[in-house]
Amino acid sequence: MSVADRSPAYPTRSLMPPARRLGPLSVGLVAVAFAVVWVVAGPPDGRWLSFAGQLAGAEAVLLMAIAMVLISLLPAVEVWFDGIDRAAIWHRRLSVTGLALLAPHVLFSSGEDGGGIGGLLAQVGVWGLLALAAWAIAPRWRTMLPWIGPHLARAADRVAAHPAMRRVLAAGRWIFGGYERWRALHRLTGLFLAAAFVHGLLDGTMFGSPVLRWTYLVAGGTGLAFYVYRETVARHLTALHDYQVAKVTPVGANLTEISLAPVGRPITFTPGQFAMLFLETGAGWRRHPFTISSAPRDRFLRFTIKALGDDTTRMQTLVRPGMPAVVGGPHGRFDRARGTDRQIWIAGGIGITPFLSWLRALDRHAAPGTVDLFYSTQGVPPFAGEITAIAEAHPTVRVHLHDTSAHGYLTPDAVLATLDEDPRRLSVFLCGPKAMVDGFVRRFRQAGVRSRDIHREHFDWR
Structure with missing residues (x-):
């Protein structure tokens, strides 16, 4: 190498x-x-x-x-x-x-x-x-x-x-x-x-x-x-990087993945971090913080965006290939390298975004040990095919896709029931709706997972 x-x-x-x-x-x-x-x-x-x-x-x-x-x-x-x-x-x-x-x-x-x-x-x-x-x-x-x-x-x-x-x-x-x-x-x-x-x-x-x-x-x-x-x-003093919109890809009913091509020096980031994205759209410049969903060495810098606000709901109509973009950052410390060798990743809905970056980076940044990813969505999970293919190529990563419309909400006890290890050996990484994450944190602490080994991404502040 x-x-x-x-x-x-x-x-x-x-x-x-x-x-x-x-x-x-x-x-x-x-x-x-x-x-x-x-x-x-x-x-x-x-x-x-x-x-x-x-x-x-x-x-x-x-x-x-x-x-x-x-x-x-x-x-x-x-x-x-x-x-x-x-x-x-x-x-x-x-x-x-x-x-x-x-x-x-x-x-x-x-x-x-x-x-x-x-x-x-x-x-x-x-x-x-x-x-x-x-x-x-x-x-x-x-x-x-x-x-x-x-x-x-x-x-x-x-x-x-x-x-x-x-x-x-x-x-x-x-x-x-x-x-x-x-x-x-x-x-x-x-x-x-x-x-x-x-x-x-x-x-x-x-x-x-x-x-x-x-x-x-x-x-x-x-x-x-x-x-x-x-x-x-x-x-x-903020580091800014020039990009150009390469692709705007609808993903499911309310998700959009924007792929950016670098114009000059690309941003350097650790999988799981987020950045401030400035886009010149048909309605003028817009800026929002979004988690990066691509791997560091990917050809394109990708952001997976859920339609939540005025700008994000119109992303597919306002943003077109060729439009300029500026990326500031990166920020955040949601890093799987901070965990133990036995890790649980739990994603709810758009909370899959940092885990997508981790999964897409596995070829260069191998998982530290055995990982179980629980991905909970309503209906067919976006990126299910890609996630499953990555897991098949990396046997230490096991994927559990959970459809809430068929099986109800994913619960901490359901996750713990699939594990044979002592909870004190686990590191848990969570990203999803606040109520869901809060419930998982409380139950994992009761089960014996140490607070220092429970990590969450606070994307809801953005």
Whole structure:
């Protein structure tokens, strides 16, 4: 085998950093340490109720500042949180938590500049952040607010079904819909955070203490510095690769596979990673993050896309061969090399995408040991013929195709029943709908699979 044919080196499992928990744990420690410092310093004037409100506001600024760090596109952040997808999820969680802390801040704090420029900035910051949060939550409120209750969910469905409300919702989708429009306005988050931060400085009732002032300055200033970096510098440092659309292939009822030919140096990636895809379509440039479904040495770079949103449902009509494309990245740490020699791969629907990349790369990146792939779909699985042929050429890979329309949902117990090994020897890789993956994670943990050996791709954040 020549040097050019050698597979790129994969990191060994023992060398992978335990960042899956390190990132959230470090954020929690920073938030607690910040609160402890403030409580120890105490209010200079002894007004503890007002101080509690000020502390809530300062913690809100701190959490939203950390959220800015998590979407700064720095490679260190991806390592810190074990993937940019996990960092994006925690960005959302910290932002929502920060907004929730604004409630006690408004209720208990009493500023001296409430009617001046500080009060105006407070209104701009709070209402701007709340509007952006509502816009982000609205399309996925059922999954982000699972505690809302089935009765309210049914009531919301009845309201949405009313003809007048349907017209209102249609107008709302026209005004606010679309990934690009959402992304453009979401970038205002940093400006609203800046308004809230300056409000705190101007209305700093508790800032008779240098400790309180400087911790607040460092927290808010760091977040704003990362926001400025992302908006002015990061975009120029992102690796971009020029491509051209070679083929647009319908796959089943609602899947499209786009094949791109490189124009210049192609992207270098590890099977299982995702990239930001920029496409110049008949409706202008569009950008979305998609998992790469081809192998690294394939002639074409392939993305398998499910029709879910406005752009993806029109992919087959908007995208044509010959159109230019730009690919940024790669990102993600969903890597089978991080597992043990005995692996279980579980894919639900479009969740087969990273496993397609793994399967298509087996000729150059052999499986580390025995692998069982469980692929669950409704009806005939897309790519079933190709997947079966690859498995036949690689005896260490066994494929289990599961049709939910004939056999019901694939369950963790059904998977475990096919295995003879001790669950503590297994590594499990999952990609699919959140509810499905959550159920599998809980059951595998109960069966004895170690949490460090359960890996999931968080594609639902995109």
